[in-house]
Amino acid sequence: MRILLVRPQRRKKSITLGEFMFSEPLGLECVAALLRDKHEVKILDLMAGKEDFSRELISFSPQVVGFTSLCVDVQGVKELARKTKEINENIIILAGGTQAFLAPENFFCGEIDHIVKYTTQDNIRKLFAYLEKGENVPLIDGIYSRENGFLSTGISGINEYIVPDREATEKYRSYYTYFGYQPCALLQTSRGCSSHCNFCLRWRIEGGQEQDEPLEDVIAQIKRIAEPSIMIIDNNFLYNKERLERFCHLLEASNIQKNFICYASVESIIHHRGTLKRLSKNGLRACLVGYESFKAEELEGYNKKATINGNIIAAEILKEVDIACWASFILNPDWDTKDFLQFRKHVKELAPEISSLTPLTALPGTFLYNKYKERIFFAPDDYDQWSFSVVSIKPSKLSLRHYYFEVLKTNLYVNLLLNNPSYMIQQFGLGTFLGLAKGSLKFLLIYIKLMVKG
Ligand code: B12
Ligand code: SF4
Incomplete structure (x- = not known):
């Protein structure tokens, strides 16, 4: 069969990083890997490419079109599915990806034939065996089909x-970036997370316990990656010291020299100081650290294992081992002006090379959604709004306009005074720095608009 796998373009209405920062669509590449031996598979990445969807559809003439999705993609996927059926109603349409996992019912509609909640070799091969024979698809684990009433x-x-x-x-790879690193590949070496922070979807998607891939297989993947930089997307790549030492040993034995970036927890940084030195020598350039807050009770409320003092120690260690810190923080809807001020002081003290600030988001269907239900601005099916970039929970101590003013002020302070421009120019070059600055500016303008709107 001819199968077209599509990543939709981000809709203008959604405010996300996607416009200026996107990486390879790993999920679609996994599906392509499962199907390529028996089928002709093509990936159409509308985020990276400039292709016209209808023209591509007509020229490739697939029997099956599969869409990947995040929360903000629900409308976009439905629109493309509608277009597909208008062009040829016999094309079978699949929806998969993060949002299909978290809320498959979002895609229960007339245009989509099968929603793949979770993907395994077994369920995909079974599904395609029926599609190829043109037979009715029976109930298959993880798949909701329209012909079965989405049961x-x-x-x-x-x-x-x-x-x-x-x-x-292949044709898109030069566009894939991770912050300033471009081209940059994504790599997963382990899944799941045993930390269970309550605002986090990642352990809910991947499982509540770390599950490692054998390091020999990981190294074999790295050897096949042409890009000079690799973002390791594991939830906490630093969680197991022995595994990290072995990873370094294998890199050294194979003389692999790449730039690596990874997510890391505060506790792992503190516990594996020595190993971090070795990782730094082996190319670990930056750690993304979720410091989240400046208040002990908030960290506790989020079920974060770290402490404020731990955050400070982790920041010092990263400086000592010469690994950049790309910090992330959650803007809590219960902050007042003093809290924002304290927060800015805390970021200054931690002095990360780069900081990103995300308003606390309580996605429908999560624990947080129930906690904040009465204060949420958007309807669950207002998908464009669930972007993790805008304030979605009514602030309790400030008006929305005043809250956005503080968000804007804090973003300006962090971007203009704290984020380290010399680090960025040195690491990524002036052109990339200016591109990133343009992206941040766009975000700031959006916040100004939201503030004025109140
Ligand atoms: C790496 C990452 C990023 C990177 C790179 C993303 C990229 N490729 O461009 C960056 C930093 C750029 C990023 C940005 C954003 N991200 Co992000 N990201 C992730 C992360 C950590 C891993 C995603 C991943 O690649 N997983 C591995 C692949 C293999 O998994 P997968 O895509 O689910 O694919 C599997 C199946 O779903 C299936 N599948 C996938 N597609 C399809 C299609 C079909 C047809 C079928 C059959 C199967 C199938 O195949 C795979 C089999 O294992 C996840 C957290 C997580 N652990 O999931 C968040 C996550 C997906 N991101 C999230 C969000 C919100 C965003 C942003 C919108 C944030 C923002 N405010 O801007 C932006 C969007 C920008 C963009 N590029 O789209 C949310 C999504 C929430 C949701 N309900 O959808 C998550 C869950 C994190 C969170 N906040 O909780 N992200
Ligand atoms: S440590 Fe990170 S990935 Fe794990 S649950 Fe907490 S926020 Fe999520």
């Missing part, structure tokens, strides 16, 4: 680890 077998599961087919995105 499921009721057996829960999570996505299987699949080695992605990176060749399937």
Whole structure:
């Protein structure tokens, strides 16, 4: 069969990083890897490419079109599905990806034929065996089909680890970036997280316990990656000291020299100081650290394992081992003006090279959604708004306008005074720095608009 796998373009209405920062669509590459031996598979990445969807559809003439999705993509996927059926109503349409996992019912509609909640070698091969024969699809674990009234077998599961087919995105790869690193590949070496922070979807998607891929297989993937930089997307790549030492040993033995960036927890940084030195020598350039807050009770409320003092120690260690810190913080809707001020002081004390600030987001269907239900501005099906970039929970101590003013002030302070321009220019070059500055400016203008709107 001819199968077209599509990542939709981000809709203008959604405010996300996607416009200026996107990486390879790993999920679609996994699906391509599962199907390529028996089928002709093509990835159409509308975020990276400038292709016209209808023209591509007509020229490739697929029997199946599969869309990947995040929360902000629901409308976009439905629109493209409608277009697909208008062009040829016999094309079978699949929806998969993060949002199909978290809320498959978002895609229960007339245009979409099968929603793949979770992906395994077994369920995808079964599904395609029926599609190829043109037979009715029976109930298959993890898949909701329109012909079965979107019923499921009721057996829960999570996505299987699949080695992605990176060749399937060959034509787009030079566009893929991770912050200033471009071109940059994504790599997953382990999934799940045992920390269970209550605002976080990641352990809910991947499982509540770390599950490692064998390091020999990981190294084999790295050897096939052409890009000089690799973002390791594991939730906490630094969680296991022995594994990290072995990772370094394997890199050294194979003389691999790449730039690595990874997510890391505060506790792992503190516990594995020595190993961090070795990782730094082996190319670990930056750690993304979720410091989240400046208040002990908030960290506790988020079920974060770290402490404020721990945050400060982790920041010092990263400086000592010469690994940049890309910090992330949650803007809590219960902050008042004094809190914002304290927060700015705390960021200054931690002095990360780069900081990103995200308003606390309580996605429908999560624990936080129930906690903040009465204060949420958007309807669950107002998908464009669930972007993790805008204030979605009514502030309790400030008016929305005043809250946005503080968000704006804090963003300006962080971007203009604290984020380290010399680090960025030195690491990424002036052109990339200016591109990133343009992106931040766009975000600031959006916040000004939201503030004025109140
Ligand atoms: C790496 C990452 C990023 C990177 C790179 C993303 C990229 N490729 O461009 C960056 C930093 C750029 C990023 C940005 C954003 N991200 Co992000 N990101 C992730 C992260 C950590 C991993 C995603 C990943 O690649 N996983 C590995 C792949 C293999 O998994 P997968 O895509 O789910 O694919 C599997 C299945 O779903 C299936 N599948 C996928 N597609 C399809 C399609 C079909 C047809 C089928 C059958 C199957 C299938 O195949 C795979 C089998 O294992 C996740 C957290 C997580 N652990 O999921 C958040 C996450 C997905 N991001 C999230 C968000 C919100 C964003 C932003 C919108 C944030 C913002 N405010 O701007 C932006 C969007 C920008 C963009 N590029 O789209 C949310 C999504 C929430 C939701 N309900 O959708 C998550 C869950 C994090 C969170 N906040 O909780 N992100
Ligand atoms: S440590 Fe990170 S990935 Fe793990 S639950 Fe907390 S926020 Fe999520």
